Amino acid sequence: MPVGLTEQEIERVDELVGTRRKVARGMPLYLSGESFQSLFAIRTGFFKTEVVSEDGREQVTGFQMAGELMGLDGIGTGQHNCDARALEDSEVCVIPFNRLSELSREIDTLQHHFHKVMSREIVRDQSVMMLLGTMRAEERLAAFLVNLSQRFLSRGYSATEFNLRMTREEIGSYLGLKLETVSRGLSRLQDEGLLSVSNKNIRIHKLDDLKKAMSPRC
Amino acid sequence: MPVGLTEQEIERVDELVGTRRKVARGMPLYLSGESFQSLFAIRTGFFKTEVVSEDGREQVTGFQMAGELMGLDGIGTGQHNCDARALEDSEVCVIPFNRLSELSREIDTLQHHFHKVMSREIVRDQSVMMLLGTMRAEERLAAFLVNLSQRFLSRGYSATEFNLRMTREEIGSYLGLKLETVSRGLSRLQDEGLLSVSNKNIRIHKLDDLKKAMSPRC
DNA sequence: ACCGCGCATTGATCAACGTCAATAATGAGC
DNA sequence: GCTCATTATTGACGTTGATCAATGCGCGGT
Numbered sequence: 001m002p003v004g005l006t007e008q009e010i011e012r013v014d015e016l017v018g019t020r021r022k023v024a025r026g027m028p029l030y031l032s033g034e035s036f037q038s039l040f041a042i043r044t045g046f047f048k049t050e051v052v053s054e055d056g057r058e059q060v061t062g063f064q065m066a067g068e069l070m071g072l073d074g075i076g077t078g079q080h081n082c083d084a085r086a087l088e089d090s091e092v093c094v095i096p097f098n099r100l101s102e103l104s105r106e107i108d109t110l111q112h113h114f115h116k117v118m119s120r121e122i123v124r125d126q127s128v129m130m131l132l133g134t135m136r137a138e139e140r141l142a143a144f145l146v147n148l149s150q151r152f153l154s155r156g157y158s159a160t161e162f163n164l165r166m167t168r169e170e171i172g173s174y175l176g177l178k179l180e181t182v183s184r185g186l187s188r189l190q191d192e193g194l195l196s197v198s199n200k201n202i203r204i205h206k207l208d209d210l211k212k213a214m215s216p217r218c
Numbered sequence: 219m220p221v222g223l224t225e226q227e228i229e230r231v232d233e234l235v236g237t238r239r240k241v242a243r244g245m246p247l248y249l250s251g252e253s254f255q256s257l258f259a260i261r262t263g264f265f266k267t268e269v270v271s272e273d274g275r276e277q278v279t280g281f282q283m284a285g286e287l288m289g290l291d292g293i294g295t296g297q298h299n300c301d302a303r304a305l306e307d308s309e310v311c312v313i314p315f316n317r318l319s320e321l322s323r324e325i326d327t328l329q330h331h332f333h334k335v336m337s338r339e340i341v342r343d344q345s346v347m348m349l350l351g352t353m354r355a356e357e358r359l360a361a362f363l364v365n366l367s368q369r370f371l372s373r374g375y376s377a378t379e380f381n382l383r384m385t386r387e388e389i390g391s392y393l394g395l396k397l398e399t400v401s402r403g404l405s406r407l408q409d410e411g412l413l414s415v416s417n418k419n420i421r422i423h424k425l426d427d428l429k430k431a432m433s434p435r436c
Numbered sequence: 437a438c439c440g441c442g443c444a445t446t447g448a449t450c451a452a453c454g455t456c457a458a459t460a461a462t463g464a465g466c
Numbered sequence: 467g468c469t470c471a472t473t474a475t476t477g478a479c480g481t482t483g484a485t486c487a488a489t490g491c492g493c494g495g496t
Contacts (some may be wrong), residue, residue: 050395051344052441059348073344075337081346101330105323112319120337125270125343126291126300132278133394137453161237168474176351177452183475184314199474215273355483386444394480401445417444417492 016103017041017093029070029084029092036074042066045090046165049073050173051082060174062124063087063166065151069117076137082089131204132176135214140175141185142213145195149204158209164200227325234321235311247288247302247310254292256312260284261307266385267291268391269300278392280342281305281384283369287335288313305383314315350394352431358393359403360431363413367422379427382418407431 020043023029030041032052047064061082064070074080075097105110109139131140153159164171168179168186186197192211196203204210228335238261241247247258250270265282279300282288292298299312322329349358371377382389386397386404393400404415414421422428 007260011394031245053348053352057348057352059344059351059387061344061347072337073341076334077338078340080255081341100397101326104331105326108319110322115336116294118292118333118340121340122336122343123291123294123299125340125347126277129279129343129346129350130275132347133273133277133391152424160240167472173351177473180455180476181453184453186476206330385442396484397444398446398485402483405445 016095016163018096019094021092021094023047023090023092025086025088025090027086029086029090029137030074030080031083032080036071036078036080037114038096038122039069039071039100040084040094042070042091043069043091043093045092046087047084047090048087048166048170048174049082049084055075058173060166060170061128062202063174072118072121076181087170137175137181138188139214140177141171141177141182141189142194142210144175145189145202145204146172146211146214149207149210156160160204162202164202167197169173197205224390227327228290229313230321230325234313234317236314236317238314239310239312241265241304241308241310243304243308244362245304245305247308248292249301250298252298254296254298254315256314257289257318258302258310260286260288261309261311263310264305265302265308266305266384266388267300267302276391278384278388279346281401283371287339290336290339305388322346332339335356353433354434355393355395355399356403356406357432357434358395359389359400359407360428362389362393362424363407363420363422364377364429367425378422380420382420390408 004177018038022038023045029047042064044066047060047070048060049064049070050058050060052058064084070084070092071080073082074178097158100110100114104114124168135143148162148164149159152162166174168182171177172179172182177185191196191208192209192213192215194204194206236256237240239247239258241263247265255346260282260396261387262284265288266278267280267282268276268278270276283301287309288302289298291300318332322332349361353361362379364379366382367377370380384407386400389395390397390400395403407428408415410431412422412424413429414423
């Protein structure tokens with residue numbers, strides 16, 4: 001949350017958070033087409049966001065964890081443009097968007113912070129475009145795991161040992177691969193000694209080499 | 219530009235636009251790493267945005283035309299995160315970001331409009347992710363052409379006859395394909411009678427069928 | 437108007453990934 | 467603790483798009 005606020009301002013930002021909401025594993029936080037009213041800040045848990053095209057194609061557009069903001073895609077049209085679904089039992093803070101708008105008009109630090117969050121989401125999406133447009137299957141997997149690793153680390157968890165919350169199919173959808181290719185890729189990274197896979201449990205042995213595996217074949 | 223403003227507000231939004239800037243074909247509007255100060259609204263011309271990864275990979279992340287806003291990616295870090303380059307001689311309005319921030323704190327219509335623009339950019343990026351993640355080469359090409367067609371139409375130009383401003387290689391980079399694949403795809407769409415290609419000139423004969431060509435094989 | 441280089445097209449071959457299929461392992465629910 | 471459905475692994479094979487290569491064309495610059 002933004003720093004550099006007066007105590008009074010902090011109080012007002014606190015009261016901005018309307019309610020909390022629990023979302024059980026597998027349940028939607030919101031669905032595409034629903035009216036957009038609020039943003040959601042994840043307190044605990046893990047989500048995926050997924051877009052469904054007219055012809056029925058599904059694409060996972062991201063995995064979100066504690067501290068991240070969801071729902072930004074709904075501002076433009078007033079309707080949510082993707083489904084957000086909990087991958088484990090989760091809890092979110094509900095942030096009514098019109099109150100956020102009002103308050104950010106009064107507290108410029110809040111305004112600036114909000115703009116930064118939106119901009120970073122754009123940059124994140126662009127790096128996924130790069131991944132999908134230019135990387136080979138094993139490189140995508142390595143990039144995906146390194147990204148997860150860094151995000152766990154920044155939350156105080158281990159960067160080298162964690163449990164995946166999503167299935168191979170969901171990983172594949174996110175990375176533009178089929179689930180079999182994801183499975184083979186993980187097996188291959190394991191064979192190369194970079195990590196151990198046991199179902200959803202990942203132990204990274206050589207994080208440096210995994211980072212190198214994001215780049216074209218050595 | 220936003221509607222529903224008083225005359226006084228319109229004046230103030232007008233004075234927000236600091237200067238204009240001309241960018242010759244091939245020249246950068248900004249480069250990755252440069253300090254972010256302003257957003258740019260395209261008055262005339264055509265741009266591409268491109269990200270370059272650490273290991274040297276390049277990915278075109280979008281093509282922008284008159285009326286569209288560029289530079290949103292720089293807000294989060296204070297530095298531009300991609301290159302923006304003119305594909306033809308162009309002119310932009312320079313919008314100093316700190317003045318936009320101030321003014322949007324006073325004019326809520328402006329604030330809301332700005333938030334919508336950012337949100338739509340996120341949604342646009344997600345639909346590119348869908349394209350890159352799930353579509354086959356010819357489907358991507360069809361989707362690309364249909365998108366261009368609609369954007370020309372909404373600007374008062376022909377939806378069925380236009381000139382591409384970018385090379386096959388740039389199209390390929392955007393679509394996650396090699397330039398040869400782009401060329402073959404265009405030839406194939408031509409053979410199927412959906413359109414005519416003559417270098418950069420495109421004439422769409424069957425827009426409906428082209429839209430259908432975005433979906434999996436019939 | 438001309439020249440030259442960048443851009444586009446097309447063909448042949450190849451590798452990566454998808455598809456289809458069979459089996460195994462896991463864990464959620466009773 | 468057991469069972470079944472879901473998820474994951476692995477193999478064999480097919481297809482798509484990448485790669486390599488050669489040729490032709492057009493347009494920008496002088």
